[in-house]
Amino acid sequence: MPTLGVNIDHIATLRQTRRTVEPDPVAAAVLAELAGADGITVHLREDRRHMQDRDVRLLRETVRTHLNLEMAATDEMVAIALDLKPDYVTLVPERREEVTTEGGLDIAGQLDRIKSVVATLQGAKMPVSLFIDATTEQIEASAHAGAQFIELHTGPYAEAQREPEQQRELDILSQGTAQAIALDLRVNAGHGLTYWNTAPVARIPGIEELNIGHSIISRAALVGIERAVREMKALIQGRA
Ligand code: PXP
Numbered sequence: 001m002p003t004l005g006v007n008i009d010h011i012a013t014l015r016q017t018r019r020t021v022e023p024d025p026v027a028a029a030v031l032a033e034l035a036g037a038d039g040i041t042v043h044l045r046e047d048r049r050h051m052q053d054r055d056v057r058l059l060r061e062t063v064r065t066h067l068n069l070e071m072a073a074t075d076e077m078v079a080i081a082l083d084l085k086p087d088y089v090t091l092v093p094e095r096r097e098e099v100t101t102e103g104g105l106d107i108a109g110q111l112d113r114i115k116s117v118v119a120t121l122q123g124a125k126m127p128v129s130l131f132i133d134a135t136t137e138q139i140e141a142s143a144h145a146g147a148q149f150i151e152l153h154t155g156p157y158a159e160a161q162r163e164p165e166q167q168r169e170l171d172i173l174s175q176g177t178a179q180a181i182a183l184d185l186r187v188n189a190g191h192g193l194t195y196w197n198t199a200p201v202a203r204i205p206g207i208e209e210l211n212i213g214h215s216i217i218s219r220a221a222l223v224g225i226e227r228a229v230r231e232m233k234a235l236i237q238g239r240a
Pocket of ligand 1: 070151193
């Protein structure tokens with residue numbers, strides 16, 4: 001059974017819409033851990049659209065499970081990771097105009113660069129995970145890059161509309177996991193997983209951790225509304 005890494009970027013997104021102090025991703029991480037999260041995942045983007053440097057610094061000190069820093073393979077981010085020392089680093093592609101991470105990182109097309117970033121980070125005792133599409137070519141390239149982990153991109157599975165297509169994407173993820181394990185890679189997976197589509201992925205043998213953000217934070221907003229309104233109403237009425 002895989003463990004659960006909770007991606008809390010959206011908490012920071014909400015805060016940044018007002019450039020204020022709430023909701024604080026540090027508090028969200030504490031609560032997620034209390035509820036059983038096995039890891040906390042954050043993406044420090046080049047444009048700092050959600051997570052800020054202050055957040056990752058504080059999370060480094062407060063996260064009690066493990067902190068997975070998602071980042072682009074740039075010199076700036078490598079320097080930050082070397083200073084911050086998260087428990088592991090997931091290298092992801094990044095384009096300024098994208099709404100969220102769109103495809104997997106092209107390892108095969110930039111093997112030398114990725115190899116060198118992996119060596120630098122793992123040399124500093126931070127295991128590296130490469131977020132990739134579940135293709136034979138990218139899995140082999142990830143093994144050549146020397147990374148300890150890959151994270152298989154579950155977006156194509158999540159976007160599949162009908163059962164046969166979903167099953168085809170699940171088979172691709174299963175076969176990719178088996179291929180990676182045979183190459184001594186450890187396997188995580190994530191992106192687009194929801195309360196409706198996660199269970200079949202969680203049953204794929206060999207996947208160690210699922211990273212889930214959007215769906216958990218979306219549900220948190222909805223299941224929390226009743227209590228939040230009751231508390232404000234009580235405050236207005238002098239009952240709090
Ligand atoms: N894994 C990676 C590498 C990601 O970039 C993201 C999104 O930031 C996730 C997992 C989580 O995806 P979602 O928010 O769709 O659950």
